[in-house]
Amino acid sequence: MVKSKPVYAFEEADSKNRMLLGGKGAGLSEMTRLKLPVPPGFTITTEVCNKYYDNGKKLPKDVMPLVMKNIMNMERKTGKKWNSTKNPLLVSVRSGAAISMPGMMDTILNLGLNEKTVEGFAKQTNNPRFSWDSYRRFIQLFGKVVFGVNDEKFDNVLEAAKKKQGVKDDSKLNVKSLKNIVSEYKKICEKHTKRKFPDMPNEQLGLAIEAVFKSWMGERAVVYRRQNKITKDIANGTAVNVVTMVFGNMGDDSATGVVFTRSGHDGKRELEGEYLTNAQGEDVVAGVRTGKEIVELKKEMPQSYKELSKACMKLEKYFKEVQDMEFTIEQGKFYLLQTRNAKLAAESYVKTSVDMVKEKLIDKNRALTRIPPEQLEALLHKTIDESKIKKFKQFAKGIAASPGSASGIAVFDVKKAIELGEAGKKVILIRKETKPEDVPAFFPSQGILTSQGGKTSHAAIVSRGMGKSCIVGCTELQIDEKHNRCKANGITVKEKDSITINGTTGDVFLGNVPLIKPKKTKDFKTILSWAEKTKKIGVRANADTPIMAKLAREYGAKGIGLCRTERMFNEKDRIKIFVQMIMAKSLKERKKILEKLQKLQKSDFIGILKAMEGYKVTIRLLDPPLHEFLPDPYDSQKNKDKKNKQLLERARELAEINPMMGHRGVRVAITHPEIYRMQIKAVFEATAYLAKSKVDARPQIMIPQVGSVEELNHIKNIYNEVKDEMEKKFKRKFKINFGTMLEVVRACLTSDELADTAEFFSFGTNDLTQGVYSFSREDVEGKFLGKYMDEGIVEISPFQSIDESGVGNLMKIGIERGRKKQKDLEIGICGEHGGDPNSIKFCHSANVSYVSASPYRIPTAILAGAQAVIAKRNAKKSK
Ligand code: ADP
Numbered sequence: 092m093v094k095s096k097p098v099y100a101f102e103e104a105d106s107k108n109r110m111l112l113g114g115k116g117a118g119l120s121e122m123t124r125l126k127l128p129v130p131p132g133f134t135i136t137t138e139v140c141n142k143y144y145d146n147g148k149k150l151p152k153d154v155m156p157l158v159m160k161n162i163m164n165m166e167r168k169t170g171k172k173w174n175s176t177k178n179p180l181l182v183s184v185r186s187g188a189a190i191s192m193p194g195m196m197d198t199i200l201n202l203g204l205n206e207k208t209v210e211g212f213a214k215q216t217n218n219p220r221f222s223w224d225s226y227r228r229f230i231q232l233f234g235k236v237v238f239g240v241n242d243e244k245f246d247n248v249l250e251a252a253k254k255k256q257g258v259k260d261d262s263k264l265n266v267k268s269l270k271n272i273v274s275e276y277k278k279i280c281e282k283h284t285k286r287k288f289p290d291m292p293n294e295q296l297g298l299a300i301e302a303v304f305k306s307w308m309g310e311r312a313v314v315y316r317r318q319n320k321i322t323k324d325i326a327n328g329t330a331v332n333v334v335t336m337v338f339g340n341m342g343d344d345s346a347t348g349v350v351f352t353r354s355g356h357d358g359k360r361e362l363e364g365e366y367l368t369n370a371q372g373e374d375v376v377a378g379v380r381t382g383k384e385i386v387e388l389k390k391e392m393p394q395s396y397k398e399l400s401k402a403c404m405k406l407e408k409y410f411k412e413v414q415d416m417e418f419t420i421e422q423g424k425f426y427l428l429q430t431r432n433a434k435l436a437a438e439s440y441v442k443t444s445v446d447m448v449k450e451k452l453i454d455k456n457r458a459l460t461r462i463p464p465e466q467l468e469a470l471l472h473k474t475i476d477e478s479k480i481k482k483f484k485q486f487a488k489g490i491a492a493s494p495g496s497a498s499g500i501a502v503f504d505v506k507k508a509i510e511l512g513e514a515g516k517k518v519i520l521i522r523k524e525t526k527p528e529d530v531p532a533f534f535p536s537q538g539i540l541t542s543q544g545g546k547t548s549h550a551a552i553v554s555r556g557m558g559k560s561c562i563v564g565c566t567e568l569q570i571d572e573k574h575n576r577c578k579a580n581g582i583t584v585k586e587k588d589s590i591t592i593n594g595t596t597g598d599v600f601l602g603n604v605p606l607i608k609p610k611k612t613k614d615f616k617t618i619l620s621w622a623e624k625t626k627k628i629g630v631r632a633n634a635d636t637p638i639m640a641k642l643a644r645e646y647g648a649k650g651i652g653l654c655r656t657e658r659m660f661n662e663k664d665r666i667k668i669f670v671q672m673i674m675a676k677s678l679k680e681r682k683k684i685l686e687k688l689q690k691l692q693k694s695d696f697i698g699i700l701k702a703m704e705g706y707k708v709t710i711r712l713l714d715p716p717l718h719e720f721l722p723d724p725y726d727s728q729k730n731k732d733k734k735n736k737q738l739l740e741r742a743r744e745l746a747e748i749n750p751m752m753g754h755r756g757v758r759v760a761i762t763h764p765e766i767y768r769m770q771i772k773a774v775f776e777a778t779a780y781l782a783k784s785k786v787d788a789r790p791q792i793m794i795p796q797v798g799s800v801e802e803l804n805h806i807k808n809i810y811n812e813v814k815d816e817m818e819k820k821f822k823r824k825f826k827i828n829f830g831t832m833l834e835v836v837r838a839c840l841t842s843d844e845l846a847d848t849a850e851f852f853s854f855g856t857n858d859l860t861q862g863v864y865s866f867s868r869e870d871v872e873g874k875f876l877g878k879y880m881d882e883g884i885v886e887i888s889p890f891q892s893i894d895e896s897g898v899g900n901l902m903k904i905g906i907e908r909g910r911k912k913q914k915d916l917e918i919g920i921c922g923e924h925g926g927d928p929n930s931i932k933f934c935h936s937a938n939v940s941y942v943s944a945s946p947y948r949i950p951t952a953i954l955a956g957a958q959a960v961i962a963k964r965n966a967k968k969s970k
């Protein structure tokens with residue numbers, strides 16, 4: 092391998108190497124190579140970033156000399172001069188990691204200005220007001236990013252200056268006021284740092300580069316990486332891009348904007364985006380002013396629009412992917428400042444995938460791999476019931492930013508949204524705009540509504556990524572954050588008032604509008620059918636009711652991998668009977684009550700087996716400890732009530748120190764065999780019943796918490812007895828598979844023995860993870876897992892994605908030993924990992940027969956299964 096250099100000019104970098112250059116740097120160098128108009132500049136690599144940290148946060152010695160060499164290069168190309176009093180070269184210093192992390196790291200604009208160059212810049216632009224304004228913006232950004240000065244301090248000075256001069260708009264400030272502001276701004280910085288504000292561009296540049304590197308480990312960025320599972324092998328450090336400044340704020344023939352080459356929202360093949368005349372880039376991105384639709388540009392600046400469209404086509408063709416671009420027009424001259432693969436809403440991913448295959452831009456494999464599997468879930472979410480909409484009053488309209496509808500109570504405060512959302516309330520978060528630090532409030536909210544910003548604003552992009560419905564730029568909404576209320580069209584909405592947002596149309600309604608389940612589009616079906624054909628691994632559902640089973644089947648599940656029988660006992664009318672059973676004083680009494688339960692279970696099984704006709708339904712017998720069904724014995728309220736005395740006594744008797752490793756699953760069945768006997772009977776009865784009406788029911792019985800073949804054999808005997816009894820009763824043979832979960836460490840290690848009895852296995856990866864780590868999930872997640880992740884001890888929660896080297900290895904042992912006995916043994920996995928794309932990829936490579944996931948995650952699992960096949964194929968090819 093060629094040793095990489097610390098610094099690359101855009102035209103000399105290998106733009107394929109995103110890990111080294113970061114996405115922004117790679118995009119800039121690629122556009123430069125494609126002869127698109129990019130201002131000259133260079134990239135300092137991510138390797139330097141890592142060295143910077145290894146070096147105790149000091150730039151390696153060779154970096155600044157190379158940087159200065161490249162600055163000279165830029166001088167040559169632009170004809171401008173670094174630190175010149177006549178024609179100064181100004182630059183932006185921009186962060187950019189291998190994966191785009193919008194708004195998470197820092198960028199500094201207008202660097203190179205000082206008391207002298209600002210005069211040169213005034214001459215160069217023939218506009219002193221403009222150059223002093225640029226200078227004051229620079230000091231503000233530099234102060235904030237490099238020194239960590241609070242923005243508010245600068246804002247106060249700005250407000251005071253406007254008052255003093257008697258103007259309302261920033262743009263009306265005159266040179267005198269601006270000079271004053273500059274000197275005040277510097278004082279703020281100097282007070283903060285206790286040193287003189289750096290005037291030499293070289294020093295400014297060095298400090299700015301370091302600040303960008305530092306922002307990689309900034310809190311925002313670290314949290315974002317954790318939430319988006321961006322690990323070191325995906326993005327390791329940020330690069331720094333130094334780019335010649337161009338100005339979209341040099342008058343009415345200047346503009347700046349962002350554009351998607353196709354609609355990021357529904358995938359239509361038309362430019363989508365917005366721009367502002369006489370503005371700088373960050374104004375559009377931050378949504379400070381709501382921009383004009385990109386089609387307007389066609390009329391307003393036709394020549395630039397033409398260049399933009401041409402660039403869009405060229406880049407899409409080159410990257411074979413929808414692009415998200417930033418452009419700036421400086422006095423009629425068009426520049427590109429960034430391009431990256433666009434983050435799209437689920438609907439847009441699906442449509443553009445199908446379209447681009449039709450256009451022969453990509454093949455089906457690429458069409459499948461470019462869709463983030465977890466996003467498909469968004470397409471299964473609710474939309475407004477249009478037939479009921481007349482009864483509701485429309486409150487306002489904004490820009491549709493992320494599809495799907497949501498209703499809930501209005502909350503204007505980020506902290507409150509988190510509080511209420513986590514307490515189970517349905518929350519619609521309403522803000523003027525959102526910032527990265529607001530992201531934690533997105534998770535527990537149903538939807539997001541902002542009064543400012545466009546389709547590419549922070550709120551829109553983040554919501555899309557999470558599959559939450561979102562409306563932005565709802566300008567008629569006047570938000571009064573102080574008093575927790577908002578007003579539009581003469582109506583006031585206060586905190587906790589119900590509202591409904593439709594992120595597909597931008598409509599906001601008063602009240603809770605009924606929502607309906609989505610229809611699957613033709614393109615969605617097309618994608619799923621391609622994925623279905625490609626994938627190898629089976630996909631089944633975790634479903635406990637006929638409704639969920641039907642839903643899962645509709646979404647493409649071929650069977651049920653986990654039907655939790657205890658969920659059926661938890662229903663209102665049943666829990667009472669179940670408790671009676673636990674409280675029974677004699678075996679005789681218990682058996683009598685079990686007969687009642689048996690009837691109920693039988694009808695449950697009939698429903699679910701029918702809904703999954705023709706496919707296997709894995710029925711897991713009772714799993715939790717019995718005391719889980721009884722009241723909390725230490726509940727002081729209940730203790731006062733005499734009626735509860737016996738219940739509580741029994742609960743105390745059954746209570747355990749560590750119930751998850753206690754008397755549960757097969758262990759309960761060994762002390763109370765009558766319970767499993769009842770459940771097994773119910774399965775046979777249901778099957779016999781359905782056979783009469785020619786329903787092809789395929790139940791299989793699964794025993795939880797098994798750790799030894801002796802335990803399993805013990806239950807197998809009961810099964811055999813019931814089977815004999817049933818075959819006599821119904822005068823027919825039954826073929827109902829008997830299998831076990833592998834969720835106890837010992838079971839995995841002795842799976843060869845278990846395979847003598849079991850006809851199938853299913854990994855319970857939740858319990859297995861708890862066992863392998865000796866982590867009690869609930870305790871760990873609340874207490875220290877977060878810290879582990881902050882410290883990098885654990886990169887992704889093992890409860891979210893299978894821990895391959897620990898749990899995964901144990902699974903491989905379980906599979907290998909089991910299949911040594913039975914070559915074609917069916918081995919699946921159930922539990923939340925079954926719907927996690929990374930875990931599915933692992934399962935595919937470990938030859939797991941199927942994954943089982945919640946109904947809403949079935950399309951995700953199917954697509955992830957296909958992606959696993961394609962990835963393996965591609966890896967083989969590249970070998
Ligand atoms: P982010 O990664 O947050 O998008 P960027 O580095 O792209 O940050 O920069 C923030 C804003 O500044 C963008 O709107 C970008 O277009 C603008 N910008 C960056 N560099 C320049 C430049 N050299 N000239 C003009 N505008 C710039």
Ligand code: MG
Pocket residue numbers: 417429
């Ligand atoms: Mg950008």
Ligand code: MG
Pocket residue numbers: 795834855857858
């Ligand atoms: Mg379990």
